[in-house]
Amino acid sequence: MANIMVRKTAVGTYSFYLPKRDFEDAIVAMEFDSSDKWGGEIRLNNGGTYYIEPQALPARFPISLRARRLDAAE
Amino acid sequence: MSELTREETEALIQEVLEVYPDKARRDRAKHLAVNDQSVEQSKKCITSNRKSLPGVMTVRGCAYAGSKGVVWGPIKDMVHVSHGPIGCGQYSRAGRRNYYVGTTGVDTFGTMNFTSDFQEKDIVFGGDKKLARLIGEIEMLFPLHRGISVQSECPIGLIGDDIEAVSKKAAKEIGKPIVPVRCEGFRGVSQSLGHHIANDSIRDWVLDRRDGQAFAATPYDVSIIGDYNIGGDAWASRILLEEMGLRVVSQWAGDGTLAEIEMTPKVKLNLLHCYRSMNYISRHMEEKYGIPWLEYNFFGPTKIAESLRAIAAHFDDHIREGAERVIARYQPTMEAVIAHYKPRLQGKTVMLYVGGLRPRHVIGAYEDLGMQVIGTGYEFAHNDDYDRTIKEMGNATLLYDDATGFELEEFIKRMKPDLVGSGIKEKYVFQKMGIPLRQMHSWDYSGPYHGYDGFAIFARDMDMAISNPCWSKQTPPWKKQPESGASTAPREAGELKKVA
Ligand code: SF4
Numbered sequence: 001m002a003n004i005m006v007r008k009t010a011v012g013t014y015s016f017y018l019p020k021r022d023f024e025d026a027i028v029a030m031e032f033d034s035s036d037k038w039g040g041e042i043r044l045n046n047g048g049t050y051y052i053e054p055q056a057l058p059a060r061f062p063i064s065l066r067a068r069r070l071d072a073a074e
Numbered sequence: 075m076s077e078l079t080r081e082e083t084e085a086l087i088q089e090v091l092e093v094y095p096d097k098a099r100r101d102r103a104k105h106l107a108v109n110d111q112s113v114e115q116s117k118k119c120i121t122s123n124r125k126s127l128p129g130v131m132t133v134r135g136c137a138y139a140g141s142k143g144v145v146w147g148p149i150k151d152m153v154h155v156s157h158g159p160i161g162c163g164q165y166s167r168a169g170r171r172n173y174y175v176g177t178t179g180v181d182t183f184g185t186m187n188f189t190s191d192f193q194e195k196d197i198v199f200g201g202d203k204k205l206a207r208l209i210g211e212i213e214m215l216f217p218l219h220r221g222i223s224v225q226s227e228c229p230i231g232l233i234g235d236d237i238e239a240v241s242k243k244a245a246k247e248i249g250k251p252i253v254p255v256r257c258e259g260f261r262g263v264s265q266s267l268g269h270h271i272a273n274d275s276i277r278d279w280v281l282d283r284r285d286g287q288a289f290a291a292t293p294y295d296v297s298i299i300g301d302y303n304i305g306g307d308a309w310a311s312r313i314l315l316e317e318m319g320l321r322v323v324s325q326w327a328g329d330g331t332l333a334e335i336e337m338t339p340k341v342k343l344n345l346l347h348c349y350r351s352m353n354y355i356s357r358h359m360e361e362k363y364g365i366p367w368l369e370y371n372f373f374g375p376t377k378i379a380e381s382l383r384a385i386a387a388h389f390d391d392h393i394r395e396g397a398e399r400v401i402a403r404y405q406p407t408m409e410a411v412i413a414h415y416k417p418r419l420q421g422k423t424v425m426l427y428v429g430g431l432r433p434r435h436v437i438g439a440y441e442d443l444g445m446q447v448i449g450t451g452y453e454f455a456h457n458d459d460y461d462r463t464i465k466e467m468g469n470a471t472l473l474y475d476d477a478t479g480f481e482l483e484e485f486i487k488r489m490k491p492d493l494v495g496s497g498i499k500e501k502y503v504f505q506k507m508g509i510p511l512r513q514m515h516s517w518d519y520s521g522p523y524h525g526y527d528g529f530a531i532f533a534r535d536m537d538m539a540i541s542n543p544c545w546s547k548q549t550p551p552w553k554k555q556p557e558s559g560a561s562t563a564p565r566e567a568g569e570l571k572k573v574a
Contacts, residue, residue: 005357017357022123022270024458045115046457062361 002069004050007062016044017062033057041070078448078489080470083108087472090484101127105475109467116460122475123456125263131479133499134453136259138162140268142225144351145276146255148172148302148327149335150182151220153212156189157205157237158227162259163189171516173306174329181218188212197229202240209244209252220332221251223275231258251332253279264454264476266350266430273354276335281355284336294320294393295341296385299356299367300348300431303328305521310528311347311372317403318382318396320389326352339363343388345370347524350430350459372524373432373532374439375408404526412442415533420444422492422540425485427451427477427500428514434463436495436514439523443533448491451477479503493540508548510539 005017006027014027025048031040032054039052049070078086087106091099104121113119126132135143138156143166146154156163168185176182190196190204209222224237237254245252255275257268296315301308308328315322323341324334338344344356344367356367368388370381379401386397422445426433433450440447450467451474452459463473472489474481486494486504494504495514504511512518512535520535522528 005361007357007360019270019354022266022456024456060364062357064361 001066002050003064004052004067005062005064006052006058014042016042016050039065042067047071078470078472080108080110083470083472086485086488090481090488093480098127098129102130102478102481105477106481107473109464109469109471109473111464111467111469113464114461116457116464119464120460120473120475122452122460123263123266123454124476126476127478132453132476133479133497134263134476135265135268136228137257137261137265137268137271138225138227138259139166140265140270140351141255141257141272141275142166142268143170144265144302145269145272145327146223146225146253148174148184149223149330149332150174150176150184151218151331151333152223153183153186153188153216153219153221154223154225155205155208155212156187156227157201157224158190158229159192160189162227163187163225169516170302171305171519171521172303172328173309174303179216183216183219192227192229197233200233200235201230202235202237205235205237205240206244209240209248213248213250219250221253223253223255225255226258228259231256231260251279251283266454266456269351270354273352273358276355277358280332280335281339281359285339289337289340291340291342292321293342294389295323296320296343296345297324297326297334297338297341298322299326299338299344299346300352301325301328301524302348304515305517305519305523307372307522307524307528310522310525313527314372314378314382314400314525315345315385318386318400319393320385320396326355339365341365343368343385345385347372348431350455371435371438372528373436374442374529375404375412375526376442377435377438378526378529408526408529411530411533415537416444418537418541419533421446423448423489424493424495425449425472425489425491426514427453427474427482427494427496429453430455430459432495432514434459434466436523437466439529439532440536442529443536445493445536448472448489449474449485451475451482483507493536508545510542510545512536512539 007015009015016027017024026045027042028045029043032038035057037054038057039054041049041051043049050067051070052065052067091103094102107119142154164187167187174182174184178185190201190208192201196204224241241252241254253275255272257271261267298308301311308325312322324338339359344365346356346367346369349369359365360367371377382397382401386394424440424445424447430452433452437447449472494509494511497513497515501511501513517523523532
């Protein structure tokens, strides 16, 4: 499990940040993205995938979360 | 020199890499790239933020340098103790030219060097007692200081001192914040981790100190984050923001104070200049206090106007009009500067090799002068910095990450730019090769370069470097090819000079 931060960019897309490794990337796909179910498997621009426990859409961004690494691209 | 094609630039990289042994070549190849604007993601072409290769010359610094030198050092009313042996602090002392106002040694301490001066016995028996004693001495000798930060040098982490415990205890005794910073130089691959650690220590020890306290806010409160006031940069930026109607509550860290940092969580918008060194704290404030942040660029009139408008877009019409007013007010001055220098600099080429921000931020300023950046690279950038750089740089230009001394020399020898923008370690190497160099870390003891006022100085300095008559006098007269029809007389004179 890793601590990550999800942000909303100025154009409304999600961005991913992994403080531990100072790694920042765009989220290109998210399994669930509706108001009652949000999260699941997310795919990053570099091809890496993480899993966020599906939850209600966070009220505010950015938000720090725990995520499980499924497949890091590096 | 004329532009290289993509193939030529690639061939150049291959040629430079040839001298390395196999493994080193494979590693370094990942850090060198030909820019391709169509690439969305820098990772496909360049690797960054990796450990430097042992055996090559890198110009990177250490985590302590990132924390003490960059983030904490300029906070002027605090005492920053270089905890450990004396060299780390002394050899880097006052090198960054963070200007500030105040009486040094009384209420401000920017250019002074405080250190615990570790000796062998401190390494053997631990230095915690010494640290406690030193804090008492600071309190006695400099009663007007507002707080202390303890900047760990390598040995502190190695011998396992508990600086947190000492700091907490002493802070209670003197009633001022004491911030232990675990920025030992061996952490991470470059000064970049030091920035992160320093940001985290501000977050954990300083930022929430005024939470819940009253603050006379206005809707136009902003803070300048990541401007270190090199040669007065932050001042040249601040006046523009104030002129457009904003209230600058705090300035990080150049000419900054502890109180300003504590008050930052009260602002409406954080304006972030150096993304690489201060994005961490901006993210934190965005999450915890809901303060949005915005990256801006105050180098050169084009980027300044863009940034002022982007900043104003976060506010109401009053500020938007203010931004337009500021832009219009400085327009004639900027046109005059460009009219004066552009004809002299038009078409000149530049290669840059700087820290974590300027390799992309200053491109616009050079372009405003009609110059062209043909190669750029960072000492300690991350992938997201290169993402941003790719769009700024022309196609087929050269990108180099954590360039080695050898690579940089070879690239510059081959690409023959009219100007190199880099640091003191590079300066004399290239000037002796006959290529003018301006230091882009310290502004070569000039500045400011930010803001409209800064651009006028920037343009003058670049012209001064390039147009200096000395560059045509690099070959001594006796080594010059005799011009056709020249008599023997001047050659004799030359020989005489040589003997003398
Ligand atoms: S690497 Fe260690 S010893 Fe060297 S300057 Fe940095 S803190 Fe000091």
